Amino acid sequence: MATSPAERPRVVLRADGGRAAGLGHARRCRALAEALAPWAECRVLVEEGAGLAGALAAARELAAAALVVDSYRVSARELAAARAAVRLTVRVDDAGRFPLPADVVVNPALGVRPPADPGATQYLLGPRYALLAGAFAAAPARSVVARVGRVLVALGGATPAALMGRVARAVREALPGAALDAVAGPAGDAADAVRAALADLGDVTVHAAPASLRPLMLRADLAVSAGGVTALELAATATPAVGVCLAANQRRNLLGLADEGALVAAGDADDPGLPAAVRAAVAALAVDPERRRRLGARGRALVDGLGAARVADAMRARLAAPAAVGGAAC
Structure with a gap:
């Protein structure tokens, strides 16, 4: 009241x-x-x-x-x-x-x-x-599909174009036919720089500083995300996710969610092996709808x-x- x-x-x-x-x-x-x-x-x-x-x-x-x-x-x-x-x-x-x-x-x-x-x-x-914003309290309407058709890539509000390029390319290699939604945050590289880094990947939409990521999360069959607030929002929307640690302060949150079966942790942003780890994680989840369902359900159970x-x-x-x-x- x-x-x-x-x-x-x-x-x-x-x-x-x-x-x-x-x-x-x-x-x-x-x-x-x-x-x-x-x-x-x-x-x-x-x-x-x-x-x-x-x-x-x-x-x-x-x-x-x-x-x-x-x-x-x-x-x-x-x-x-x-x-x-x-x-x-x-x-x-x-x-x-x-x-x-x-x-x-x-x-x-x-x-x-x-x-x-x-x-x-x-x-x-x-x-x-x-x-989290109040909209995330609403129960997500989500059905798990056999084929991953859309992937959200969101790497924090200060999105580095070069990292976005490496990660999105790994997703594209794992899922050649999927549509990609890439988020360019307002505190990072300009949206045009992010678009340039993704220009040759095909079927990529760059969203510049959206007011909320929730609609994009609900459209996505799978996400690749930084390990901070966005990872918790993905959990609240029951979106199966692969997590990337952008900073030391994200590690506890990211690994905790991974240990609880609420996402798959791919590694640190500065790890040379990150693209291969993202590619492998995305490819494995793409062919395992039951695992994607479990990840989403566990995330929502943890973050309501x-x-x-x-x-x-x-x-x-x-x-x-x-x-x-x-x-x-x-």
Whole structure:
């Protein structure tokens, strides 16, 4: 139920952005802001620089009750100090090195465990807390076909054209007759550069910075994906996927999904053997519809798309507590 404007707490969400960071941090913060929207006023800040100065200035301006930080560029000391400025601090984490100085810690990777002594910090861990846009909560309408006719290739928001070329070529070699949907993210190489890298593959559509990947996922019979937020979205849409690790912070998530039978991990982006591994994985899945069905079903069982709502509910409960959770009163 929505609250009246006078009752709505204000929340500042600070995410890393830019080519080096990709889009995952911003997408998670926007997904959480969407879940908070029925009862809170949110401001999302996407910053390429380090530190919390901008977020704290926004928190003071808004008299914010809560600060959400999804950043590798904010130190533990800065985060701890921020607890004096707002009632509630939330840290969105990928590393799993606990404890962390926040009131709530969110890490959606499989296999992470809270510290032996969590203190007053609430740890929301595992794919039940994956911060995905609300559309991913809807049950996907998917039928598994005998023949793979369409493959989605999505390699993060900062798509490198050369890597896209290598991976898409491997898919084409495995499936000469399939249609390919390739995504060019807004923080990477230009869409024209991605098109040039794929020009000789035939039957490839390049999608430049689509607002959502969900429609492309639902059309795809198979996907090749980076190991961050997109891999979790593919799981939520029951899309069988081959995963590519683009950065160290994706490895835990990617391997956790692979260990649970929710995707096939092909290897790291900088591995010279990656194209051969992608080609082999795609070829094997193409002739095994039952395995594709199992991958999709397991992914959806793990990631139901309600993670942002669960985190928003936890934040609301903490803010409703009579005593201040962090430092300053609201």
